[in-house]
Amino acid sequence: MSAASTNNVHSYGDPSGQPVLFAHGFGCDQGMWRAMAPYFESDYRVLLFDHVGMGGSDLAAYDPDDYATLDGYATDVVAICEDLDLRDVILVGHSVSSMIGALAVRKAPERFARMVMVCPSPRYIDDPATGYVGGFSAADIEDLLDTLSANYLGWSATMAPVIVGNPDRPQLGEDLTERFCQVDPVIAAQFARATFLSDNRADLPHVQVPTLVLQTRDDAIAPEAVGEYVAAHLPDATLSTLDAVGHCPNLAAPEETATAILDWL
């Protein structure tokens, strides 16, 4: 199976345009970009995908060992670029996919021209030894895992039959809203661990492409100081703060977010 189908890649816009690859974060799937990506379609080739284990990806490709850390997800991003022979890619990563993107750029710098990090955090858990404040403690992450398991019922009742009944996975379409943000809780817990226990501070200086760091006001997951930290440690960064609030400006303020990126490009 090709990386493009494993990761449920969707492509539209100008086929000869510069590719913009959107990577969704922890929680949902490529549907996170649906209000924002259309702003790019007239001038760029828009590519959306689901991380393995999420959305319409091939669940059979999910191996807990491969995806125990963010590295497995970064490998997939590079594989998509190679599979579709994408060059000069503008990689837009939301939340944890900012760091997945940073790892992908480190792995295959020849594929990427620019990077956009939306609400990034290189480490979520505080690190008292270095004075770094990520905003969370290890106990908070346990609490998150507990919440994920408490929401098991919604998944098992509504989602499991859909997947069992349609092993070929229906394409992203009418059932989008039904499936949106419904994740196998076991995979979600594993992705949560990979995300919130990650520490990618040392990778930042190696992101050798111009990078736009977008942050919001009142982001409960990536506080403003963390965005500033990211911008300060990237070799070539532009920091921009949106008026939008919350962790998902791509959904809450798609126009403002898209405009900020397009202006920078």
Next chain:
Amino acid sequence: MSGASDPSGLDRALVEPTLEEYYDAAPCGYLTLSPDGTIVALNDTLLEWLDASRGDVLGRRFTELLTVGSRIYFETHCSPLLAATGALREIALDLRRPGGEPIPSLVGARTVEAEGAGPVVRVTVFDATLRRRYERQLLAELDTERAARERVEALQRLTLRLGSLQSAQEVESAVVGELIGGQFATAAEIRAVRAGDPANDPAFVRRRGGTFSGVIPLMTHGARRLGTLEVQLPSEPEPEQEAFLLAAAEVAERALDRIARTETAARERNRSDGLPTQQWWNAQLAKELHRAVSQRRHLTVVAIEPQSLEALQQTEGIETADARLIEIVDAWRGLGHDLYAAFGDEEYYAVLPGLTAAQADDLVARALEQCPSGRAFAAGVAQWDRLEDSHTLSERARRAVSDEDSLRRQLGLP
């Protein structure tokens, strides 16, 4: 609508509250949020649960009422879903209240058009403390069942796998593979102890200081154990982990026993003629020597060489030669002494516990008398000098055969 027509006989006008009362005293929490999640209204029930005043809460964001884990979940899973579909159903979230235990809740939400105010989000919060406790218990039971099932499956895999292995090294790597693969131990917790530790107790678990070790035997060589596999855990093992370690030790022990038996059997018997081998003879003789020491008895070894067996095979045929051999064996059995081993084609040995060389000579004479074809074999007798090892003793008996032959030839005897 009059109370008089109500079958319950109650005056509905007195019983039914105003809408405000419905809202504030409802048996669930109500909230109204602006589209960005800011709290613009909430009811008294929720304030009571949160142990807060209206002024404390209005203007804050809904996620601030949640525990950190629930807040991350809401931001990453629920907000996007609400934005996409305009509704949330049966979401399990924990409300936090200052200085108190979190309140496990079930939350539903819906985006509606408020007249003149644009879209707002209406949220209902149900106390789910008991339900969640029950669900946790169920999940814990599922976890326990899953762990037990995984242990049994891992054990079945291991048992099947070990059943076909031929060496202790293969057993070791299969056990280590299953320990790590099944997450019963990490590579760092497993230690192979190659020497020492005779491990009289084959499968056991012991606690030494604060650490736990499951000991799995490995590397047996014949009946001798050359090492063990120790699993040292930093803390008390989980019940399933301990059960697996114990069971794996037993399975490994059985496999090693089987391999050891096969190896021993291969060494005891010569593969081509099925007769005992020299190696086995030496081991048996060593045991007899030990017994002779502990019982303070003499011991003599007789080497037997069927005379001209090879010539007989050539002139009279193999059947005649075999008949001769059987005569000799029968002669010895008749005296109550088994032949122990055959080295090569023409050497046989018997160990005679408790006999001196002179007594052995008598026995040889009687055996010769019992052989109908007369002078059927030459024999060399060597009495153990209580110092030499089994090999030297056997060798001395063998040389005595040639000495006897040459003496007889010198004396012109038959």
